[in-house]
Amino acid sequence: MTEPLLSVREVWTTFKAPRGKGGRRQEIQAVAGVDLTVGEGETVGLVGESGSGKSTLARTIVGLERARSGTVTFAGTDVTTGWSRRLRRDVQMVFQDPRSSLNPRMTVRDIVAEGWRAHPGLVRPGGHDAEVAHLLEQVGVDPTLAGRRPAELSGGQCQRVAIARALALRPRLLVCDEAVSALDVSVQAQILALLARLREELGLAMLFISHDLGVVRQLSDRVAVMYLGKIVETGPAEQLYTSPEHPYTQALLASALELDPDATPPTALAAEPLETTPSRSEDRTDAAPSA
């Protein structure tokens, strides 16, 4: 059997809790002995309610938090205590709030190209602007917007720019942490369709984190359910949604349906309406005023 691209084994990540009444400091076990794999080109969804440890696990994988124990292996290399510059480029993150994850003072062009400063070999000499335009087209942003700043774009456009910035480094794995949660529902569908298309075109693997079960189902080959720092169930997406085994998964699915009784989570992705121009519906529903 081939090695998975990403392999997480028995990983624990803990934080010091604030001092309690007796002045004793307890530990928060945010990630408590997690095993997880993501294969080359595979999309693994990670679901769980707020506080279950999803973000901490993602941050531990990419090295933003230090695991107390366990191992993280990427492409056969142990990266638990640090990533080489070369491997680091292979894993990119897309965060929840597209506005705050982009530098408000930078133009779209500079944001997308930022990573090339550390990896100049990724872009042909003199090919910089053409490559930025290509990346913007790839994520459905009109390249004529390259001179704008984040405040002059809609939330959906900002998230597309954040995805273009990640793609500029030609990653093999994209870690999306609540990447569509801050967006209007119609824009969510567009970004999900974009991610699905990019995955097909580029053979990208994804770790797709969300508290929203419907969203995770749309994109994932496999789904892992996290509860109190542990993965309580993992399985192929359809199987997990139609016959969940763990009581927590069952409760999570039941409460999602209770919140929206008419919603059977969609199984097909909405068509991606726009390829190269900013979306009118984004402009209507999600636009920020021009600065």
Ligand SMILES: Nc1ncnc2c1ncn2[C@@H]1O[C@H](COP(=O)(O)OP(=O)(O)OP(=O)(O)O)[C@@H](O)[C@H]1O
């Ligand atoms: N830097 C930190 N210091 C102390 N505790 C933290 C820190 N980061 C996270 N935690 C705690 O770790 C636990 C897991 O948090 P985490 O953010 O990973 O969960 P989550 O499932 O991603 O939830 P959410 O979607 O709300 O962010 C929570 O109890 C949280 O309060």
